Amino acid sequence: MSQNRLQIRIYNKTDAEEVILLWEKCGLITTGNDPMADIRLKTDFQRELFFIGIHNSKITATLMAGYDGHRGWFNYFGVLPEFQGKGFGREMSGHAVSVLKKMGCPKINIQVRNTNLHVIGFYKEIGFTDHEVTSLQMKL
Numbered sequence: 001m002s003q004n005r006l007q008i009r010i011y012n013k014t015d016a017e018e019v020i021l022l023w024e025k026c027g028l029i030t031t032g033n034d035p036m037a038d039i040r041l042k043t044d045f046q047r048e049l050f051f052i053g054i055h056n057s058k059i060t061a062t063l064m065a066g067y068d069g070h071r072g073w074f075n076y077f078g079v080l081p082e083f084q085g086k087g088f089g090r091e092m093s094g095h096a097v098s099v100l101k102k103m104g105c106p107k108i109n110i111q112v113r114n115t116n117l118h119v120i121g122f123y124k125e126i127g128f129t130d131h132e133v134t135s136l137q138m139k140l
Contacts, residue, residue, distance in 0.1 A: 006061060006088050008095045011043065011050040018059045019052070026078035027116060032139075038064075038076070049099065053079070053092050061088045065096040065108075072100040072108040093126050111135050 011019070020035045029035050042050045042064050053061030060083045064075040074096065079088045100108060110128060112120055 006053040006055050006091045008051055008053050008092065010048055011039075011052050011062075013043075015052055015059060019062055022059060022062055022078060022080055023076060025080055028076055028078050030113070030115075049096070051092060051096060053088055055083065055088065061092045063092045063096050065100060067100055067103050067105045070106075072096075072105040074108060074110045077110070089122060090126055 016036065016039055019039070020029070023029050023035055039050075046066055049065040049067065051063045051065065052059055053063075055061075061079040063077045066073040066075065074093070077089070077092065079092070097108065108128075109131070110123060112123065
């Protein structure tokens with residue numbers, strides 16, 4: 001692995017503490033989110049789509065992908081702030097897109113919180129477009 005590339009692998013239970021710290025540093029955890037519960041939900045369903053990016057033996061990126069048979073999703077997609085702008089987000093998304101394509105996924109959606117609008121430029125650079133939809137949620 002070159003110094004400017006990530007090793008991408010599937011999440012392991014031993015990653016939890018470092019992953020949650022990354023999510024905190026990236027502002028991905030908000031009131032009402034229980035990161036350990038979210039990790040448990042993901043590892044119980046499509047664990048193979050929970051990707052961890054490693055650079056110099058450190059978790060520097062995460063991406064929880066999902067596929068429901070109709071569309072794919074990206075969640076908890078983050079790169080540690082000190083590693084942003086180095087192509088790691090592109091590597092993570094490219095890896096996830098490749099895996100989802102192999103599963104037959106025809107499209108991927110991503111939701112961006114109104115408090116996280118600074119990332120929209122990045123998402124557009126990697127191929128996402130404004131789909132002119134309103135996202136609604138029902139908490140269960």
